Amino acid sequence: MKISSKAPLALTALLALLALILGVSGTALVTAQVAGIEAVYVQGDIPLDPESQFWQELEKAEIPLVSQNIVYPLAGEGETRKVRVAAAVNDQGLLAIYLEWDDPTKDVPVPGGIDVFPDQAAVQFPVSNESLPYICMGTTEQPVSIVLWRAPDMAETLIAGSAYGMSPEQREALGLHSVPTSPIELLPPEAQVWASEAVWSDGVWKVVIYRPMGSTYELVPSLTLGQEVSVAFALWDGSKGESGGKKSTSAWFTLKLAGPAAPPTEVTETVTETQTVFETETVTETRGGVGLALAGFIVGVLVYTLAVAAYVYLVKPRQQ
Amino acid sequence: MVRAQISMVMVLDKCIGCHTCSLTCKNVWTNREGQEYAWWNNVETRPGVGFPKVWENQEKYGGGWTLQNGKLRLRIETKKYKMPSKEDYYEPFTYEYDKLFSDQLMDQQPHADPISLYSDEKIEVQWGPNFDDDLAGGDLTIPADPNWAGMEKAMYKEFKNVFMFYLPRICNHCLNPSCLAACPRKSIYKRPEDGIVLIDQTRCRGYRQCVQACPYKKVYYNWKTGKSEKCIFCYPRIETGQPPVCALTCVGKIRYVGVVLYDEERALEVAKAPESQLVALQRDLILDPFDPQVVRAAREAGVPDNFIEAARKSPIYYMFKKWEIALPLHPEFRTLPMVFYVPPLNPVITILDKNGKLGADYDSVIPTIDKLRIPIRYLANMFAAGNEEEVRKALKKLLAIREFFRQIEVEGKSKSEAAWVLEENGLTVQDAEMMFRWLAHSRDRYVIPTAKKELRIRVPRRG
Ligand code: SF4
Numbered sequence A: 001m002k003i004s005s006k007a008p009l010a011l012t013a014l015l016a017l018l019a020l021i022l023g024v025s026g027t028a029l030v031t032a033q034v035a036g037i038e039a040v041y042v043q044g045d046i047p048l049d050p051e052s053q054f055w056q057e058l059e060k061a062e063i064p065l066v067s068q069n070i071v072y073p074l075a076g077e078g079e080t081r082k083v084r085v086a087a088a089v090n091d092q093g094l095l096a097i098y099l100e101w102d103d104p105t106k107d108v109p110v111p112g113g114i115d116v117f118p119d120q121a122a123v124q125f126p127v128s129n130e131s132l133p134y135i136c137m138g139t140t141e142q143p144v145s146i147v148l149w150r151a152p153d154m155a156e157t158l159i160a161g162s163a164y165g166m167s168p169e170q171r172e173a174l175g176l177h178s179v180p181t182s183p184i185e186l187l188p189p190e191a192q193v194w195a196s197e198a199v200w201s202d203g204v205w206k207v208v209i210y211r212p213m214g215s216t217y218e219l220v221p222s223l224t225l226g227q228e229v230s231v232a233f234a235l236w237d238g239s240k241g242e243s244g245g246k247k248s249t250s251a252w253f254t255l256k257l258a259g260p261a262a263p264p265t266e267v268t269e270t271v272t273e274t275q276t277v278f279e280t281e282t283v284t285e286t287r288g289g290v291g292l293a294l295a296g297f298i299v300g301v302l303v304y305t306l307a308v309a310a311y312v313y314l315v316k317p318r319q320q
Numbered sequence B: 001m002v003r004a005q006i007s008m009v010m011v012l013d014k015c016i017g018c019h020t021c022s023l024t025c026k027n028v029w030t031n032r033e034g035q036e037y038a039w040w041n042n043v044e045t046r047p048g049v050g051f052p053k054v055w056e057n058q059e060k061y062g063g064g065w066t067l068q069n070g071k072l073r074l075r076i077e078t079k080k081y082k083m084p085s086k087e088d089y090y091e092p093f094t095y096e097y098d099k100l101f102s103d104q105l106m107d108q109q110p111h112a113d114p115i116s117l118y119s120d121e122k123i124e125v126q127w128g129p130n131f132d133d134d135l136a137g138g139d140l141t142i143p144a145d146p147n148w149a150g151m152e153k154a155m156y157k158e159f160k161n162v163f164m165f166y167l168p169r170i171c172n173h174c175l176n177p178s179c180l181a182a183c184p185r186k187s188i189y190k191r192p193e194d195g196i197v198l199i200d201q202t203r204c205r206g207y208r209q210c211v212q213a214c215p216y217k218k219v220y221y222n223w224k225t226g227k228s229e230k231c232i233f234c235y236p237r238i239e240t241g242q243p244p245v246c247a248l249t250c251v252g253k254i255r256y257v258g259v260v261l262y263d264e265e266r267a268l269e270v271a272k273a274p275e276s277q278l279v280a281l282q283r284d285l286i287l288d289p290f291d292p293q294v295v296r297a298a299r300e301a302g303v304p305d306n307f308i309e310a311a312r313k314s315p316i317y318y319m320f321k322k323w324e325i326a327l328p329l330h331p332e333f334r335t336l337p338m339v340f341y342v343p344p345l346n347p348v349i350t351i352l353d354k355n356g357k358l359g360a361d362y363d364s365v366i367p368t369i370d371k372l373r374i375p376i377r378y379l380a381n382m383f384a385a386g387n388e389e390e391v392r393k394a395l396k397k398l399l400a401i402r403e404f405f406r407q408i409e410v411e412g413k414s415k416s417e418a419a420w421v422l423e424e425n426g427l428t429v430q431d432a433e434m435m436f437r438w439l440a441h442s443r444d445r446y447v448i449p450t451a452k453k454e455l456r457i458r459v460p461r462r463g
């Protein structure tokens, strides 16, 4: 049937619309489910030197970031940056993520550097993989786990959205302040799972951050081989005075942790699939699937309205 | 909600500008890498630019709050401002002291060059935290003092030969701290039990928005730890009933430490008051610790009895609230600063007529305040958001006390005969005696209740 060739377009339009609506309504960005980063499986040690051949030869996903413009202080310039990402897992249960981005200035703390802002990068994970938390550092109900890397070489494990729902006793048991006073908190020493290796040369930061996949700490997600997790990225350019809320951030992306059992063909397929969807998204209009796109749009609005209505009339009253 | 606040008064006439307070604070708290340039306590000469350079100029630094359509806004949220840099502070240095002993025998005396504490290299020293001490810097630094606002240009030229005073500064442990409000990580908190403003070092991530937002520039970024630090009102000493280091070691005995009770709920509203009323309304916030209703409310709010007791003997309560001789520094920054200053009288330009009688410039026996050496306008810009009346009132009372004791000591009058001088200025003989004990004898300067950890007040949930 002719129409079947256009069906993916409609679906894409619908997805794009949902992403838009959900994004605007501050829930989540569905794009995360479609674009992917593959953590390759390695037998034995993963090289941690960012300049090693291993990382240099690995294919990297290019993730776009934009200056956040939701909370004060705004970065001001609506500039776009990119971070190139690769990842690896191994049989010893280590996850390593390679981040590489262009930054003509190396901003690191120096003696007396009271107006120096170090360059920083962060990767964000949902604490629970059931549904996607709010992209901007989670919410009370859905906290996010963050690894913050700071030049020249420091990695911290943080929690944001900070599980406000917990009782003071629960929080104290987790080594947090009994009363949450900050939207983002440093986890106690036993939950500091991330470490890093970093190099800056010729205007490029190359950073490897790594952690054991398993976690016994409630607010650090435990990861397993073969699993898909959502990730989001952030960068700070110190030379532009960026720190805290002044940063650029990405949408959610999928990080697939390969396992030894996973047949390689399947993996490639996933990658191509996600890429196709990405492309289709941008070419939807030029290919002229307007009618169907419109249909998708209308269906999307209907679905959304129904969902909201269902939520308001069915779910909400029960919560109260 | 009644809260207790530990607070300080500095009597500026007594400050001799010795910097002992700065050095002892440094030796105890900031004598380490990362804080070399930090002076949690510093002493400035006025008129002058202070430390960091012209910190009072918020057009440059963007500190404190502004009032926009009746709402308080952090000034840093309204525009992009410059972060204070090494040039605004200084490059800390030491000298090659070793050379004085180890140099080879030469015709010239050995000398020790300055070396940077940052690079260990020789540097040419350009500026320091007190480079305009005692009016050094003259025509460069004196006119740059922001407190000349509203005065004629020619005036400072005239005044620079006539007056000078010292202004020691610590963090004001404000009731409406803009440093606290500016921190996105909510790392800064005001202790509910005594109002000391602290930065949680486990939470701070060195965003430095507090450095920009504090209009007094009393938050210092530590380049070594990547976190910000500030005066802690020596809380480990306070908790055990001891005065802060800077107060304990003050040579001029100018510092008074005590507790005041205040109405927390009204603080924000007062911070929004018209400039001319800022001092009066801040005074209004301070509650009478003898009022049974206040005492009851304080107890209900968890203020321990020893704090209430201390508030009744507090020199701060008397000097700021009851006698109105102490004033806050730059109330127009709207942070409700809780370190107060008794403004300097400086010598009166005495005018006697041909017969040796007091000239027409005297209000009864007290010289017209405007004939004092330091222009009232200047002091009002510094301590009263421009409200000259507040300064006049304070200075008149100080003069009344002097005159009262002069009449007794010099003219041999009895207390009741001299009491009218006090009454004219709203003071009693009892007030005068208390003031005399505190200001002249410097007795009982510190009334510090020990911390009652077991009664710790829980902060209400935020966020
Ligand atoms: S003086 Fe500055 S640092 Fe101290 S409490 Fe006030 S605003 Fe904060």
Ligand code: SF4
Residues within 6 Å of the ligand: B024, B025, B026, B029, B040, B041, B170, B171, B230, B231, B232, B233, B234, B244, B245, B246, B247
């Ligand atoms: S109170 Fe303590 S920390 Fe603050 S300036 Fe004085 S000595 Fe330094």
Ligand code: SF4
Residues within 6 Å of the ligand: B014, B015, B016, B017, B018, B019, B020, B021, B022, B043, B166, B168, B249, B250, B251, B252, B253, B254
């Ligand atoms: S120690 Fe006292 S007298 Fe000396 S400068 Fe400091 S405040 Fe003034």
